[in-house]
Amino acid sequence: MRRVTIRDVADRAGVSLKSVSRVVNHEANVSAKLRARVEAAITSLGYVPDTAARSLAGARFGARSFAIACLFDNPSPNYTIKVQQGVYAACREHGYHLLIESIDCQAEDVEAQMNAILQNARIDGMILTPPTTEHEMVMNMLEARGIPIVRIAPVSFAGRTPAVIIDDAAAAGEVARHFRALGHSHFGIINGPIEHGAAGTRRTGFIEALGRADCAEATGGFLFAGGIEAAYKLLRRDARPTAIFATNDDMAAGVYAAANKLGLKVPQDVSVIGFDDSWTATCVWPGLTTIYQPITEMAHEAARLLIMRESPREDVVMAYHLVERASTAPPALAARGPVGVRTL
Amino acid sequence: MRRVTIRDVADRAGVSLKSVSRVVNHEANVSAKLRARVEAAITSLGYVPDTAARSLAGARFGARSFAIACLFDNPSPNYTIKVQQGVYAACREHGYHLLIESIDCQAEDVEAQMNAILQNARIDGMILTPPTTEHEMVMNMLEARGIPIVRIAPVSFAGRTPAVIIDDAAAAGEVARHFRALGHSHFGIINGPIEHGAAGTRRTGFIEALGRADCAEATGGFLFAGGIEAAYKLLRRDARPTAIFATNDDMAAGVYAAANKLGLKVPQDVSVIGFDDSWTATCVWPGLTTIYQPITEMAHEAARLLIMRESPREDVVMAYHLVERASTAPPALAARGPVGVRTL
DNA sequence: CTTGAAATTGATAGCGCTGTCATGTTAGCG
DNA sequence: CGCTAACATGACAGCGCTATCAATTTCAAG
Incomplete structure (x- = not known):
């Protein structure tokens, strides 16, 4: 079963090689009649241009490689x-x-x-x-x-x-406003790595939208494991945050794990918002409120x-938008305090 | 900046095109002297063979495209x-x-x-x-x-x-033996889709290794959501299984979610083993015991x-092996029974 | 009808490389 | 030292396609 080449098409249509090439490449100045004839030949022969030959031939002129x-x-x-x-x-x-x-x-x-x-x-x-x-x-x-x-x-x-x-900054701002609307006033953020551009943008956007409110920070490297570590640090502070913005979903899952170990419940004891609306967000329990990013x-x-x-x-x-699931709620009325020390 | 071609190399080394080609393709019958000369030229010129030309030239003979x-x-x-x-x-x-x-x-x-x-x-x-x-x-x-x-x-x-x-069947068998060694006697399995070959193999391997023991079945399509559904079915049976084999980790995560909703604790109320040792396995709480597959x-x-x-x-x-984390334990001594109805 | 410009088509030359085949070159052996 | 076999190298065609440029056709205007 030999490969169908441009020559076969040309023969079948009774035209020159170049004419077939013109049709295939949608070049201008081709009569409708010729185009029709060539296209018929192409279809009947099942011709498909050879990528290698195409890029070779056009090498000088920066041909496409598809x-x-x-x-x-x-x-x-x-x-x-x-x-x-x-x-x-x-x-x-x-x-x-x-x-x-x-x-x-x-x-x-x-x-x-x-x-x-x-x-x-x-x-x-x-x-x-x-x-x-x-x-x-x-x-x-x-x-x-x-x-x-x-x-x-x-x-x-x-x-x-x-x-x-x-607009990462605006999205992070929306996270902040959502937390505030629920009545939170003690915040935490888990940042991604600095070399990861968006990490900084999200941080700035969140903190600025928070205004003068208290916000503890930790870094989690955009990884689940890093999220756990970071969440530990935040949740064991004296002034434990009731709302944590994990700047991606994987780290948000880490917050769940840390909260679990510390005997804290999401969202009763701590509200969590992630970023990405990835697969993870629907696979954790309770479902993660997060920013949907149309990746x-x-x-x-x-x-x-x-x-x-x-x-x-x-x-x-x-466009992005906030997806509300079950990881956010108003702060509990119960007295807060450092965990793993004297509570629960 | 023109592309360095095989001709440039040939000129520099003072040999024919074909000789360069021979060296590049590690063909036999090339003298050490010539090879050295050509290789020197290649290095000094920074020559890299052109993939397109290579595959074109060899088109008849099934050349490689790399x-x-x-x-x-x-x-x-x-x-x-x-x-x-x-x-x-x-x-x-x-x-x-x-x-x-x-x-x-x-x-x-x-x-x-x-x-x-x-x-x-x-x-x-x-x-x-x-x-x-x-x-x-x-x-x-x-x-x-x-x-x-x-x-x-x-x-x-x-x-x-x-x-x-x-050996999927053997791996599933090991899951069964692990459950039995912990003292379980009421099992459940969550199967993948039939068209997915390994799903059947894992099922057979598990059930055969279980011998005559009771094993409830459900299907979860290898998806998290399917795992939840399947786990519901299994966990609400009268004879609730104390050990569930989810034939992949995503569905195992679904078991966690279902157990959570039903107020059951992993591993106290239900032991879970997954399959794959994927990222999920370490990202759920408690860590998922699973079969490591060297994907x-x-x-x-x-x-x-x-x-x-x-x-x-x-x-x-x-080789595969079982990775023991925290999702498996001996069955609780407490009386079991259907949940969501009269318990908890 | 001419006539010339514009539109259309075709002949040809490579793109960079590898296979075939022909031509050296060397080694082995009587 | 001659002759053959084995090895080493080179010349050249052509893979399938596209750009150039020349040849041809078309068509409006004169």
Whole structure:
């Protein structure tokens, strides 16, 4: 079973190779008659252009390879999968393929890692996900090779590449207002790692919206285990917070675990709000109130921009919203106090 | 900045194109002297072979494209990510790229979906993950196009393709023995979907190892939500099981949620064992006793087989083990009975 | 009808690489 | 020292496609 080539189509349609090529590539100046004839031949033969030949032939002129790559350095399966789903959907819609690459941004040899990835990668563009979005050398290298970039939720280097974002600060502010509306006045926040751009934005947004209210801070690295540790610190303070904003859902799950160990109940003793509305949020008990972030849609849009070769000068801003589940309630009337010491 | 081609290397080394090609491809019959010269030229020029040209040139002979694809139809992020990590690591080790594809096995148009994927995919092989492993048409189409396959944890069509597996039945048996060793005598199992091969294997292994003991069954579709439903059914029976085997961790998390709602405590009122040792297992409270499955290693091995073009006739069997955490304990001495009706 | 410009189509030359096959080169052996 | 076999190297065609540029057709205006 030989491969159907452009020549077969040309023969069948009784036209030249170049005419078929024109039809396939939707070039201008092709008569309707010829187009129809070629398209019929293509269909009847089941012709599909060969990607390798296409990129080879166009090598000089920067031909498309019909594949884009997505770069990760993210420990969170939930986030990663959502991004992949969105990017993959866009790829399928446009006949593209999706390559997955990942690096360790913390390592010394980021340059070598990127070289290994880019060596013979024929890709039409690369989507950067946090925290690779904040790494300048990655962008430098991509730009040097003329590979278009779209960043998802970047914080630094604003405007340097097209980007798809949500307003993290505003979302965090909404968390703060939700807590206050419930009557809370003692707050805690569990921050992500500083190098992760959005971590800082969420923190600022939350604290500013809190105004002068008391807010204890701890850091959890965006990881479940880190969330437990951080929650311990917060929940054992003398002035125990009754409302904790975990800046992602995984860490919020950590708050549950810590609360459990300390004999505290969610939401009676402590209200928790997460961020992401990931799979975790519905898989914990009680269901986690959290900020829904349209990760899949953001990723889809990022891929679409790359594939359509659009590069909007303004960031594409997408909508978030607060999802209320069962992890938030008014503060208990009972006297609060440090736990694990004299209570319960 | 022009691309460094094989011609540049040949000129620099003062040899023919073909000689460079020989060195690059590690072909036999190349003198050490020539090889050294060529390698020096390659290094100094920073030459990297062009993938597109390579596959084009070898098109007739089934040249390599230096990329493999991994096919998913799996709702579980935890599983998917682990597989990807393993496959990706193997790819990086060998200078390969990883393509991600996914289909909906339940849909009518699997053939069309696969066609869309395979259209112009230049891949050296495809890794099938459950449940795509059980879909005969997928294998047919791949084989028709001469694309090598390796399956991860297949159940049907044994021996048809190289495969990397664990002994699911034996693992499930170990779960049963663990429960019995703790003194349990009333069991429950939450099964995965039948089309998911391993679901059946785990069930059989568990029930057989239980011998004549009482075992209630329910189905949870390998999903958290399904696990809750199934656990409800099991825990509200008159003869409430004190030990439940959830055939994956997500459903085990569902058991926790159901138990919580019914006012039952894990492990005091009900012991739970999961399967996978996924991220979930350490993220629930109390920590979930589960079967560790070396998913990442299995995926790594599958990718290695594909890349090295090995096709062992025997399945590659990898080791599992039971990880004991805090979700298992001897059955409570207190009288059992249906819950939500007259107890607690 | 011409005529020239615009629109349409085709012939050809590579893109960078690898397989075939032909041409050296060396070693082995009588 | 000659002759063959085995090894080492090179010349060249062509993989499937696209860009260039030349050839042809079309069509409105004169």
